Amino acid sequence: MAGVFVYSDKSGIALELVGCAKAAGKEAMVIVFSQEAAEEVKNSGADRVFILQGDNEVPENYAQAVADFLKEKSAELFLVGATARGRDLAARVAGYLDCPMASDVSAISFGDGKVTTERMIYGGAVTQKEELTGLSVVTVAGGKYAPIEGSAEVETVTVTPDNRVQLVERAPVERKGVNLQAADRVVCVGMGVEKEEDMQMIRDLAAVLNAEIGCTRGIAEEKHWLPPEQYIGISGAVIKPQLCVSIGISGQVQHTIGIRDSKVIVAVNNNEKAPIFKTCDYGIVGDLYEVVPLLIEELKK
Amino acid sequence: MSKIVACYKWVLDESDIRINSDLSVDFSKAKGKISDYDRNAIEAAVKLAEAVGAKPVGLTFGSSKARQSLKDALSRGLEEAFWVKAEEAENADGAVTARALAAGIKAMGDVALVICAEGASDTYARQTASRIGALLDLPVVTSVLRVTVEGNTVTAVRKLDDCLETVKFELPGVISVLPEAFQPTIPGLKAVMAAGKKPVTEYDCGSLGVNLVSARKVMEVKAYAQERRNIIIEGDNAAAKVAAVVSNLKKEGVL
Numbered sequence: 001m002a003g004v005f006v007y008s009d010k011s012g013i014a015l016e017l018v019g020c021a022k023a024a025g026k027e028a029m030v031i032v033f034s035q036e037a038a039e040e041v042k043n044s045g046a047d048r049v050f051i052l053q054g055d056n057e058v059p060e061n062y063a064q065a066v067a068d069f070l071k072e073k074s075a076e077l078f079l080v081g082a083t084a085r086g087r088d089l090a091a092r093v094a095g096y097l098d099c100p101m102a103s104d105v106s107a108i109s110f111g112d113g114k115v116t117t118e119r120m121i122y123g124g125a126v127t128q129k130e131e132l133t134g135l136s137v138v139t140v141a142g143g144k145y146a147p148i149e150g151s152a153e154v155e156t157v158t159v160t161p162d163n164r165v166q167l168v169e170r171a172p173v174e175r176k177g178v179n180l181q182a183a184d185r186v187v188c189v190g191m192g193v194e195k196e197e198d199m200q201m202i203r204d205l206a207a208v209l210n211a212e213i214g215c216t217r218g219i220a221e222e223k224h225w226l227p228p229e230q231y232i233g234i235s236g237a238v239i240k241p242q243l244c245v246s247i248g249i250s251g252q253v254q255h256t257i258g259i260r261d262s263k264v265i266v267a268v269n270n271n272e273k274a275p276i277f278k279t280c281d282y283g284i285v286g287d288l289y290e291v292v293p294l295l296i297e298e299l300k301k
Numbered sequence: 302m303s304k305i306v307a308c309y310k311w312v313l314d315e316s317d318i319r320i321n322s323d324l325s326v327d328f329s330k331a332k333g334k335i336s337d338y339d340r341n342a343i344e345a346a347v348k349l350a351e352a353v354g355a356k357p358v359g360l361t362f363g364s365s366k367a368r369q370s371l372k373d374a375l376s377r378g379l380e381e382a383f384w385v386k387a388e389e390a391e392n393a394d395g396a397v398t399a400r401a402l403a404a405g406i407k408a409m410g411d412v413a414l415v416i417c418a419e420g421a422s423d424t425y426a427r428q429t430a431s432r433i434g435a436l437l438d439l440p441v442v443t444s445v446l447r448v449t450v451e452g453n454t455v456t457a458v459r460k461l462d463d464c465l466e467t468v469k470f471e472l473p474g475v476i477s478v479l480p481e482a483f484q485p486t487i488p489g490l491k492a493v494m495a496a497g498k499k500p501v502t503e504y505d506c507g508s509l510g511v512n513l514v515s516a517r518k519v520m521e522v523k524a525y526a527q528e529r530r531n532i533i534i535e536g537d538n539a540a541a542k543v544a545a546v547v548s549n550l551k552k553e554g555v556l
């Protein structure tokens with residue numbers, strides 16, 4: 001059958017990846033693990049939807065089955081949405097196939113029996129172009145390709161999942177829905193802030209600026225002062241506001257990759273050697289506990 | 302005693318990377334380090350081994366430069382280090398890396414649990430744990446936020462994009478831990494001194510039979526161009542600096 005086989009646990013991304021493959025003139029097949037998921041992708045413009053049917057609720061447990069299926073269909077590429085689940089399933093499939101894989105690529109182009117991809121390395125300081133030969137696995141984040149429409153034939157294939165990892169419980173995590181990607185102004189806060197109470201000062205600054213609040217990974221994942229969808233960087237959100245005000249952030253590349261599309265970046269840090277001063281337009285070397293109240297006052301004028 | 306293996310990578314420090322005017326990348330001044338989050342993975346191995354009475358060991362696939370990593374890794378509480386050696390490790394892709402690590406795990410024997418970090422600070426491919434699991438055909442659990450081991454049963458809470466998922470499996474297996482799950486401790490002087498006396502086993506890729514040929518070719522490596530003005534506002538006091546910044550932002554039309 002050849003062609004590109006697509007999977008994402010987020011149907012929206014699966015639709016985009018079908019769009020990507022079809023735009024490149026490839027046959028696109030979608031793999032899903034349930035009837036409900038098939039419903040969500042059957043009008044994606046794919047050539048075929050395959051339900052790999054088994055009695056297991058964890059998609060990653062189908063890795064061996066997917067690898068066997070891709071081989072049987074002589075697939076040329078397994079294109080997977082770069083979510084936590086997607087990356088895991090993709091890498092396990094690559095492992096069972098012992099084939100090349102490019103993770104979280106920013107660009108992909110198709111050649112004869114090859115794909116060429118681009119991805120960031122060293123936290124975003126460097127981009128690397130790679131060529132993968134033969135059946136390969138590539139993961140792509142959502143939001144990069146436009147979905148298309150068109151109905152696909154759905155076919156069910158019975159497979160045997162790996163039952164060694166058992167699901168005990170799933171607890172949904174509510175997303176707060178702050179739309180950082182669309183924000184015009186963002187105040188970004190880092191570990192320079194000492195106590196949770198001090199976040200009020202940051203909220204006050206955001207309020208006078210009419211800005212959303214973003215943060216570094218530590219503020220969200222270690223301190224839990226803001227929800228995880230508000231942290232910015234290579235493993236978090238990427239923003240492109242007109243103005244980004246960075247407060248108490250050292251400016252390591254894994255974070256700054258997420259703010260570097262901002263039009264203007266202002267940084268406040270008390271260490272003049274902090275790398276953030278190499279990544280900003282205007283820098284204030286100073287104590288945030290002195291500078292932020294002054295900023296609020298000045299902006300109110 | 303069964304082993305709990307922390308996989309750690311010796312990487313170039315990205316903050317030492319220099320960028321030439323033609324956007325080529327100069328790695329010549331870059332020092333090595335244990336990949337940031339791999340220190341958390343080492344901590345995970347030490348803590349879990351302590352809890353179940355297993356032996357925490359380190360495993361790295363690296364070139365001769367990785368020799369420098371051994372003492373550092375051993376000072377973090379690991380009792381033994383295993384080093385799968387090949388100069389090719391420096392440019393290895395995920396396939397080759399996983400083959401080498403899987404071969405090392407087989408060779409050391411009696412492994413209960415393999416622990417990787419979420420992702421390496423150079424590649425951040427987030428694929429190695431899953432690949433090792435597939436190559437050894439072991440159960441895999443990634444994105445682990447909390448983990449306990451009781452008898453042979455591992456219970457792990459995974460942090461996924463939209464849920465917390467609790468799963469369990471029977472040892473042996475492979476997990477990848479999020480950095481938030483285990484905070485590394487800074488080794489004290491005593492631990493650093495003791496590290497030099499701990500055993501190190503070197504494996505040669507040839508004798509382990511590791512296939513170092515990859516179907517991935519690196520075509521181009523290019524730096525990201527950073528064009529920022531880097532104006533540090535000078536002033537007599539903080540109020541003057543703040544006023545100057547605000548006035549600049551108004552001129553730029555972003556306020």
Ligand SMILES: Cc1cc2nc3c(=O)[nH]c(=O)nc-3n(C[C@H](O)[C@H](O)[C@H](O)COP(=O)(O)OP(=O)(O)OC[C@H]3O[C@@H](n4cnc5c(N)ncnc54)[C@H](O)[C@@H]3O)c2cc1C
Pocket residue numbers: 189190191192193215216217218219231232233234235236247248249250251252253254255268269270271274286287288289337338420421422425
């Ligand atoms: C693979 C990988 C992926 C990563 N992904 C991300 C990511 O997506 N997002 C992310 O944010 N990080 C990420 N990181 C972590 C990243 O490398 C940095 O460690 C992190 O961004 C640092 O956060 P910070 O600047 O808040 O904290 P710190 O580095 O601790 O910096 C705090 C800063 O505050 C300053 N400061 C302290 N007190 C004051 C004061 N009173 N006034 C003014 N300034 C003060 C200090 O000088 C310091 O520069 C990743 C790391 C790795 C290895």
Ligand SMILES: Nc1ncnc2c1ncn2[C@@H]1O[C@H](COP(=O)(O)O)[C@@H](O)[C@H]1O
Pocket residue numbers: 308309310311336338339342360361362363390395398402416417418419420421422424425426427428429430
């Ligand atoms: N060369 C290596 N030696 C030992 N462990 C590694 C190596 N490469 C990757 N790992 C482990 O796998 C994790 C994920 O790496 P990656 O898939 O490249 O992002 C790392 O954080 C390490 O725990």
